[in-house]
Structures are given as structure tokens and as C-alpha cells.
Amino acid sequence: MTSTASWANSAVLTERARVTIPGGVNSNIRLAAPPVFFERGRGARLLDVDGNDYVDYLLGQGPNFLGHATEAVTEAVTAAVGRGMVYGAQSPLEVEAAERIVAALGWAEMVRLSMTGTEAVQAALRLARAATGRHRFVRFEGHYHGWLDNVLVAAGGGAPGSLGQLASHLTDSVLVPWNDADALADALNAHGDTIAAVIMEPVMINTGSMEPVDGYLARVRQLCDEHGIVLIFDEVISGFRIAPGGAAQRYGVAPDLATYGKAMAGGWPVAALAGRAELMSRFGTGEVNHSGTFNGSVMAAAAVIATLDILAADPPYERISEHGAALKAGLVDLGERHGVPLRTQGLPMAFHASFGSPEPVTDYRSLQRLDLASYSEFAAMLARYGVWVARRGIWYVSAAHGERELTDTLERVDRALSDPAVRSA
Numbered sequence: 001m002t003s004t005a006s007w008a009n010s011a012v013l014t015e016r017a018r019v020t021i022p023g024g025v026n027s028n029i030r031l032a033a034p035p036v037f038f039e040r041g042r043g044a045r046l047l048d049v050d051g052n053d054y055v056d057y058l059l060g061q062g063p064n065f066l067g068h069a070t071e072a073v074t075e076a077v078t079a080a081v082g083r084g085m086v087y088g089a090q091s092p093l094e095v096e097a098a099e100r101i102v103a104a105l106g107w108a109e110m111v112r113l114s115m116t117g118t119e120a121v122q123a124a125l126r127l128a129r130a131a132t133g134r135h136r137f138v139r140f141e142g143h144y145h146g147w148l149d150n151v152l153v154a155a156g157g158g159a160p161g162s163l164g165q166l167a168s169h170l171t172d173s174v175l176v177p178w179n180d181a182d183a184l185a186d187a188l189n190a191h192g193d194t195i196a197a198v199i200m201e202p203v204m205i206n207t208g209s210m211e212p213v214d215g216y217l218a219r220v221r222q223l224c225d226e227h228g229i230v231l232i233f234d235e236v237i238s239g240f241r242i243a244p245g246g247a248a249q250r251y252g253v254a255p256d257l258a259t260y261g262k263a264m265a266g267g268w269p270v271a272a273l274a275g276r277a278e279l280m281s282r283f284g285t286g287e288v289n290h291s292g293t294f295n296g297s298v299m300a301a302a303a304v305i306a307t308l309d310i311l312a313a314d315p316p317y318e319r320i321s322e323h324g325a326a327l328k329a330g331l332v333d334l335g336e337r338h339g340v341p342l343r344t345q346g347l348p349m350a351f352h353a354s355f356g357s358p359e360p361v362t363d364y365r366s367l368q369r370l371d372l373a374s375y376s377e378f379a380a381m382l383a384r385y386g387v388w389v390a391r392r393g394i395w396y397v398s399a400a401h402g403e404r405e406l407t408d409t410l411e412r413v414d415r416a417l418s419d420p421a422v423r424s425a
């Protein structure tokens with residue numbers, strides 16, 4: 001693509017969609033995205049209904065970790081569909097999927113599948129409440145745990161995220177700044193005997209792609225043990241992406257429960273709650289309810305098996321890290337050449353880009369010092385130049401991103417940075 005994209009067909013569809021679909025989208029996060037309709041995805045590329053191609057760094061908000069339409073996953077799911085999709089009973093594939101997940105994670109003993117990360121989080125919180133007989137939980141500024149009433153927040157966590165939300169549900173949680181073990185210790189000293197769980201993204205990819213500071217997770221683990229609190233890692237983004245065993249493997253600290261999704265199934269909608277048998281077995285006795293008509297469907301199980309087989313047989317982690325590192329450096333370099341303070345930080349497979357000082361940010365509050373608004377405009381503009389990326393700054397890299405994508409991306413970003421709109425941003 002040499003000129004900027006024209007979205008004539010997308011515009012017609014957008015207008016049509018808005019008549020029958022509120023906002024023209026089926027998930028509110030998409031309201032902020034450029035109104036583009038896609039025809040197909042293959043590998044690291046997207047093709048829209050006007051014939052424009054994009055290098056994709058959104059990956060459907062993360063699930064397409066292997067790239068779009070990975071053949072082995074498509075074949076496994078297609079074969080599963082042909083066997084009938086859901087039985088209201090077990091299939092052998094579920095057992096295989098659970099065994100694969102447990103084996104890959106290393107620390108967990110049992111697993112339950114659900115459809116979405118949101119549901120897996122709710123199952124984890126319920127289980128923690130049941131196990132401890134306590135009702136509250138600790139959550140952290142800037143962390144995302146789904147769209148339901150007890151976890152959806154705005155302004156980093158200080159306010160409800162939606163009209164119609166029962167804000168009273170947020171009083172069941174205590175909000176604490178992340179990456180600050182003393183702040184957590186203080187909160188637990190004040191409220192510990194009412195706290196069932198501490199839930200966090202162990203690497204805060206949703207907000208600034210921030211890693212835990214040295215020793216933080218170990219101290220969190222210790223504090224949870226001292227207070228008899230269930231530690232939940234929400235690894236819906238980081239799971240299977242930053243390492244086969246997720247944050248527990250990368251940082252050497254195991255939670256009691258953890259939620260997974262996205263990278264686990266090559267794009268198929270499925271999530272998991274994994275954990276220690278002592279906790280998880282309470283679902284099995286029926287004491288704690290976790291249900292869902294479509295949980296563990298044959299397609300979901302087949303997609304998990306096919307994806308985890310690929311991740312084990314041909315681990316893409318090094319390749320993805322190299323691509324991400326080269327892309328991060330290339331973006332910073334382009335920013336310098338254009339006199340624009342383009343900065344990047346975080347793990348190369350899911351890093352954060354913004355405008356602002358190159359100093360690393362380590363929590364939600366310091367992130368607010370960056371020029372997130374101007375960057376968001378720039379990210380939206382990148383779509384016109386053939387780079388599909390989230391406005392909130394995350395760049396996801398997949399196993400399908402290669403040299404050509406890197407070259408194309410940097411060339412397209414270079415042209416976008418020459419756009420007069422960037423100067424006036």
C-alpha cells in the first residue's frame with residue numbers, strides 16, 4: 001500500500017451496522033477503533049473490505065498469538081465441528097486439553113474451561129470466597145479483569161466503569177497501587193481478615209505493559225500466605241504468551257489460582273481457570289458452582305490442544321521476542337528521526353508505545369504523565385497507513401510476524417510520522 005487507505009465500503013457498512021447493532025460494534029472497546037470492516041485475516045496480516053492490507057498488531061485483542069487462520073488450529077476446529085459441537089456431557093478432547101494445560105503451566109494441578117476471561121475471573125473469585133469464608137478482595141490500579149459489576153472500573157480503578165453498573169459491588173474490593181508491596185501490606189493489615197483474594201495481572205500488560213519490580217511478586221506471595229489469602233494471577237493476556245508457563249514460570253512465583261485465555265487457543269473463544277487441586281476440587285464436589293452450556297465444547301478443546309501442541313513442538317517465543325525487540329527499537333528510532341517523542345516499554349511480545357519521556361513507568365499513576373491522548377490519535381491514524389494497532393498503546397506480536405512485516409511496518413510508520421497531522425498533535 002503506497003497511499004493512505006480509503007474506507008468507502010467500510011463507511012457504508014458502518015452506517016448500516018449502526019442501525020441494528022448499537023454503535024455498530026459488539027464489544028464496547030471497539031467503539032474507539034477506526035470504523036474498518038475486515039474481509040479476512042491470514043498470518044500477521046488483515047485485509048479489509050476496501051482491499052487495504054494491514055500488518056496486524058492488535059491480534060484481535062491478543063488471541064491470534066500464532067497469527068490469523070493458523071492451519072493446524074483451523075483443521076482441528078473444523079474436524080471438531082464435524083463431530084457435533086456440544087454434548088452437555090464430556091468428550092475425550094476435554095481431558096486432553098486439561099492435561100496439556102496443566103503440563104504446560106507446571107504449577108497448577110486442575111483446570112476448568114469457560115468461554116471468556118471475564119467468566120474465569122468470576123469463578124476464581126467465587127472459589128476464593130468459598131475457600132476462605134471471607135467476602136472481599138484486593139485489586140490494583142490499572143488492572144483489568146473483565147466487564148462485570150464487581151471488577152469493571154474507570155480512572156484506574158477508582159470509579160465504576162459504566163452507567164447501570166451496581167457500584168455497590170465495588171465496595172467488596174479494596175483498591176491498592178500496584179508494584180508497591182508496602183501499600184499491599186498496609187491494606188492487608190487493615191482489612192486482612194475480610195479478604196478472600198488478591199487478584200492482579202502479574203505483568204500489567206493492559207496498562208503500560210509493566211513488569212513487576214524485582215521481588216514484588218515474592219513479597220505478595222508471602223503476604224497472602226501470612227494472611228491466609230488466595231493469590232489469583234489474571235493471566236488472560238500474559239498466559240502462554242510470555243512463556244508456556246506464564247508469569248509463574250517467568251518470575252518464579254506461583255499463584256493459588258490463575259485465569260487464562262487468548263493466546264491459549266489460536267483465536268478460538270475459550271478461557272481457563274487453573275489452580276491447586278485443594279481449591280479447584282471444590283467445583284468437583286459441587287460445593288462451589290461453575291457452569292456454562294458451552295464450557296469445554298469440542299471446538300474449544302480441539303483449539304487448545306492444537307495450539308499447545310504447536311507451542312510445544314515449535315516454540316515461537318524467541319522469534320516473537322526478537323521481532324518485538326526490533327520493532328520497539330525501530331519505532332523509537334523513527335520517532336527520533338522525526339522529532340517526535342515516541343517511546344516504548346515492556347515485554348517484546350506485548351509492549352506499550354506512547355508519546356512522552358523515555359523514563360520507564362512502573363505504575364498506573366506514572367503512566368498518566370505520558371501523552372496518551374496524542375498517541376491515541378496517532379495510533380488511529382496508523383490504520384490509514386496500513387498498521388492495525390490498539391489506540392491504548394499495546395502492540396501484540398504473533399508467531400506469524402516476520403522480516404517482511406517488520407520492514408513494511410517501519411516503512412508505514414515512517415510515512416505516518418511524516419503526516420502533517422502528527423506535528424499538530
Ligand code: PMP
Pocket residue numbers: 061115116117118119121144145146147201206234235236237261271
Ligand atoms: N482479564 C484480563 C487481564 C484481560 O485482559 C481480559 C480481556 N482483555 C479479561 C480478563 C476479560 O477477558 P474476556 O474479554 O475474554 O472476557
